[in-house]
Amino acid sequence: MSVRIAVSGAAGRMGRRTIELAMADPEVRVVAAVESRGHPWVGKHLADVARVAGSEVCVGDRLSPEDRVQVIVDFSTPEGAVERARDAANLGAALVTGTTGLSAEQLDELGEISGRIPMLRAANFSIGVNMLLKLAREAAEALGEAFEVEIVEVHHHGKADAPSGTALAIAEAVAEARGRSLEKNAVYGRKGRVGPRKPAEIGIHAVRMGDVVGEHTVYFAAAGERLMLGHVAASRDAFASGALRAAKWICGKPAGTYSMSDVLKS
Ligand code: NAD
DSSP: OOEEEEEESTTSHHHHHHHHHHHTOTTEEEEEEEOOTTOTTTTSBHHHHTOOTTOOOBEESSOOGGGOOSEEEEOSOHHHHHHHHHHHHHHTOEEEEOOOOOOHHHHHHHHHHTTTSEEEEOSOOOHHHHHHHHHHHHHHHHHOTTSEEEEEEEEOTTOOSSSOHHHHHHHHHHHHHTTOOHHHHEEESOOSSOOSOOTTOEEEEEEEOTTOOEEEEEEEEETTEEEEEEEEEOSTHHHHHHHHHHHHHHTTOOSEEEOHHHHHHO
16 A cells, blocks of 8 residues: 655655655655645646646645545745644644754744654755764764864755755754754854854855755864765755655654654664
């Protein structure tokens, strides 16, 4: 039996690719697609707008119980992610969301809802980035304070939030490994007479240009040497297929918060 999924942010870069890959995957079935209120896709058939043959789904601006959705896969906006979490709670569905840039209040609401439904949030669904997170954590711990950490991320010019959720997740992993608070030690870009770098700083830098899908590099620098751990996403397929893998994995799990590392462990 295939998992019945709804895709939120259906017309976006990630939503479209997720729908395309899902349509080719016999283990999932796209039974609903959601866009923002007033979006030109709302009310149209997916087959007409997304150019996916064989779909009878009509794009909506909300989800209906008749769709019998088991898992909502969301790549939209912070507001969209919160709406879909509320939908999931109302419909008894699970939520897999890759949306980044949520405020502390929005994250709190998702945290509260995850007490009632299975929810997986990931700033990055690619297997490579999840390995990068693990390696960055290990390197931060093993190399120790003598190695200063700077993170550089590059994305396409359409990206809404900066720095990327992935850069923040890497910074969080490094801070945790060193027993430091990210809030106190993060430095977002530098400008003006900033003075010498403090050893505990974790520098985070966002570059925006062209159509770059996503690149992350973590630098560990000490006197006379520099270690670089990096990841390049060459297409959105790595994210979309990871999200579908997470959707299949989470279906039927008990309520709670899950991460991509739970999926990759199994
Ligand atoms: P995009 O701007 O191309 O697409 C977002 C889509 O969401 C748009 O079509 C927009 O109309 C729609 N939308 C807006 N409000 C909505 C609502 N309330 N309900 C439903 N849909 C709504 O953006 P994108 O590049 O596809 O990225 C979307 C999100 O996913 C961003 O937060 C991005 O950072 C994140 N992202 C995550 C990963 C990952 O692996 N976790 C990978 C790539 C992008």
